[in-house]
Amino acid sequence: MKGANPLDLVRDESSLLSFKKVCFSWPNGKKVLNKCSFSIPKPGLWMLLGANGSGKSTLFKIISGMLQPDSGEISCKLKPSLMFQNPDHQLLMPSCRSDLLLSLPRNLKLQDRLKRIKEALKQVDLEDLESRPIHTLSGGQKQRLALAGALVSDATLLLLDEPTALLDPISQKIVLQTVQRLCRSTSNPITALWITHRLEELEFCDGAARMEEGQIGPWLSGYLQIKRLNLLAGRRV
Ligand SMILES: Nc1ncnc2c1ncn2[C@@H]1O[C@H](COP(=O)(O)OP(=O)(O)O)[C@@H](O)[C@H]1O
Numbered sequence: 043m044k045g046a047n048p049l050d051l052v053r054d055e056s057s058l059l060s061f062k063k064v065c066f067s068w069p070n071g072k073k074v075l076n077k078c079s080f081s082i083p084k085p086g087l088w089m090l091l092g093a094n095g096s097g098k099s100t101l102f103k104i105i106s107g108m109l110q111p112d113s114g115e116i117s118c119k120l121k122p123s124l125m126f127q128n129p130d131h132q133l134l135m136p137s138c139r140s141d142l143l144l145s146l147p148r149n150l151k152l153q154d155r156l157k158r159i160k161e162a163l164k165q166v167d168l169e170d171l172e173s174r175p176i177h178t179l180s181g182g183q184k185q186r187l188a189l190a191g192a193l194v195s196d197a198t199l200l201l202l203d204e205p206t207a208l209l210d211p212i213s214q215k216i217v218l219q220t221v222q223r224l225c226r227s228t229s230n231p232i233t234a235l236w237i238t239h240r241l242e243e244l245e246f247c248d249g250a251a252r253m254e255e256g257q258i259g260p261w262l263s264g265y266l267q268i269k270r271l272n273l274l275a276g277r278r279v
């Protein structure tokens with residue numbers, strides 16, 4: 043195992059999510075995953091980089107079960123929840139409370155549902171905004187509300203597809219810190235897979251990998267990945 047990355051040494055059976063030689067092509071023949079193998083060893087904030095069109099969003103659709111792979115093996119011990127670049131695409135109801143009510147299991151008593159909503163809003167630092175109309179929230183607050191929606195639905199794997207692309211730098215940092223805190227919670231840490239183009243976000247991650255030619259490279263620390271990308275930048279953007 044000389045030269046192997048310690049993050050990849052965890053045995054597959056214990057991984058929270060693992061892909062083994064997964065292939066996927068769109069019906070028009072476009073191959074997106076080509077014997078793609080990778081795993082997420084433990085809860086944390088894992089970031090995924092890659093050029094436009096390299097297949098990152100398609101990968102998320104496969105992990106969330108929206109698309110079926112053509113071949114290979116996928117094991118996922120977590121409950122996934124997709125979060126998009128534009129929160130307006132997933133917030134449906136007029137107020138924070140009513141939107142979260144929609145994400146809660148129907149069999150819970152109303153009192154318990156309201157309790158869960160309060161807890162989730164607290165986890166994303168929105169506890170004062172329970173009855174706020176959604177259209178009055180900032181972009182960053184909307185993303186944190188979408189996070190609360192994932193939490194109340196008992197999701198344990200957040201699939202975040204460039205969640206800060208439309209945010210100003212301050213909101214970007216608050217969303218990053220919120221997800222990082224949820225992933226590092228001592229009692230119930232969640233797992234996040236975060237697609238980004240912004241190198242400055244890598245300093246918040248527990249590991250970062252690059253998607254290229256239908257495959258995902260090894261997890262490196264954010265620092266090493268930045269160093270590697272800066273070296274590559276001389277040859278390609
Ligand atoms: N619904 C679709 N039908 C056919 N091809 C698609 C569809 N969605 C994406 N693609 C193609 O799949 C490839 C990967 O796209 P995508 O997963 O969106 O990449 P990324 O998110 O890394 O930019 C691209 O060549 C894209 O054109």
Ligand SMILES: [Mg+2]
Nearest residue numbers: 098099100203
């Ligand atoms: Mg994409």
